[in-house]
Amino acid sequence: MARERMRLARDLHDTLVHSIVGLLMQIRLSRHFLETDPSALADSLAAAEEAAASGLARARRAIDGLRLTKDADEVLGLELIVAEFARRIEVEIEVDVDRALRDDLARHGSTIDRIVTEALRNIERHSAAGRVWIRATRDRSPGMLEIEIRDDGRGFDATSLPAFHYGLIGMKEIAMLAGGVCSIDSTPGEGTSVRLSLPIKRSPGPTPTIPLR
Structure with missing residues (x-):
């Protein structure tokens, strides 16, 4: 039940909250143009x-996802998410992905999609960054891979975040459910x-024998 509540909260944040914020920004911009530049x-x-229609479509996909099994969730992949981000924002992006980890990245596809998408969305909306670095390599911890998303933007005080920053909280929760850590x-x-650390798949060992009594 706790996992399902966390999933519902993440889906509400990723769909309704972000869509309403985007729509609110457009409404405020329209009011500004009404007073300063009616032609715009x-x-x-x-x-x-368009923002409202996009939000509605995302909400419908989230509802469909809640009705389907976890295996039916759509996975975009790290490369596609970065490519979409590069088309939306004009920053210098450096990507370094260890190809040997491709299978493990795919295995954690849903987790990586959510966390990387949220991190890049925050960069786009809040950082005013000029450069972004994204890398996926083996972590220094044995049996773990690491994905890092770093920017040179304005930054913030990570020790005093308001309680309503559910996006950052959700990133840590998603990593925890996958057996990893997000810092x-x-x-x-x-x-x-x-930084997102996730376990690398290991070859299964022999099935343990359960003694009969």
């Missing part, structure tokens, strides 16, 4: 309509680093 109002309203390090003016 039509384009702003069209963007607001977030940031300092005002010095950028932000998100």
Whole structure:
């Protein structure tokens, strides 16, 4: 029950909350244009309509996902998420992925999708970064892989976050459910680093024998 409640909370955050925030920003921008540049109002309203339609589609996909088994969840993959991010924002992006970890990255696909998407979304909306580094390598801890998303943006005080920052909380919860750890390090003016450590799949050992009594 606790896992399902956490999943519901993540889905609400990833769909309704982000969609409403985007729509609210467009509405405020439309009000600004109404007073300063009425000729731009039509384009702003069209963007607001597009944001609402996109949010509705994401909400419907989330509902479908809750009705299906976990195996039916769509996995985008690290490369596709980064490519979509690069098309939306003009920053210098450096990507370094250890190809030997491809199978393990795919095995953790849903976990990686959610955490990397949230990290890049935060960079896009809050960091004002000029460069972003993304790497996937073997962690220094045995049997673990590490994904790091780092930027040179404005950063923030990671020790005093408001209670409603569910996105950052959700990243840590998602990693925990996959048997991993997600840490977030940031300092005002010095950028932000998100590190995700996940277990590497090991070859199964012999099936233990259960003695009969």
